Structures are given as C-alpha cells and as structure tokens.
Amino acid sequence: MRLDKYLKVSRIIKRRTVANEACDAGRVLVNGQPAKASRDIKPGDKLEIQFGQRTVKIEVLNVADTVKKEAAADMYREI
Template sequence: MRLDKYLKVSRLIKRRTLAKEVCDKARVEINDRPAKASSNVKIGDKLAIRFGQKIVTVQVEDIKENPRKEEAASLYRVLGEVPVPRDEKEEDAYIKG
C-alpha cells in the first residue's frame, strides 16, 4: 500500500492530501530512510513521522484497504514519541520566517 494512503486509512494523518504534503517535505521515514508518498508500506515497517514539535515512531502491524474507525488503531503500534531536536526547530523557524 502507498505510504500516503496508509497514513490516511490508519488515521495517523487526517487527509490523504495532507499525508502527501508531509511526505513531500521529508517529514516521514520508513525504516530510517526518507520516504516519498508513493513508497510501499509493508507489515513490520517502522515509520517515523514528524508532527510539529515531536517525532512519533510506529510499527506497521496490519494493512487494510478500508478499515472501520474502530479498526484503524489496530493497524499500527506506537513505539515512542520524542521531541524534535533543538537545531531542527530553529531550522523550521528559519524556513517559516
């Protein structure tokens, strides 16, 4: 399954277009490698997603095309959350400013 679609159906990111934008800005990694929206996601892959001031790491547990809302959380397992390192925050401020 495409990465942008997986992020949407698992409800990690609300909309597929937003998931594509996040991938295009190199804020998503699959197994410690930067990933494009068209990258394939497989069971067992580790995804690191940068959300604002934190990086959330999840492991892909299952892949379903159209899961119900209640099933979405079972598609992945959260491995951890870490704050964004200070130098990356400053870099974002420079880009935005």
C-alpha cells in the same frame, strides 16, 4: 499499499493530501530513510512522522484498504 494512503486509512493523518505533503517535505521516514508518498508499505515497517516538535514512531502491524474507525488503531503500534 502506498504510504500516503496507509497514513490516511490508519487515521494517523486525517487527509491523504496532508499525508502527501508531509512525505514531500521529508517529515516521514520509513525504516530510517526519507520516503516518498508512493513508497509501498508492508507489515513490519517502522515509520517516524514529525508533527511540529513531536516525533511519532510506529510499527506497521496490518495493511488493509478500508477499515472502520474503531479498528484503525489496530493497524499500527506506537514504539
């Protein structure tokens, strides 16, 4: 699954366009490397997302095309 779509489906970032802009600005790292929005994400990848002054580190547990709001938090684990 594409990185920008994963961020939207897992509800880490609300809109896919915002996720795409964050990737283009270099605020998203996958396994320690800057990632483009089109990068494929698989379980076990570690993401670092910079929200202003705060950095969120998560590990991808599950990849699914559609998820209900209640199950979205089960797609990742905060480190």
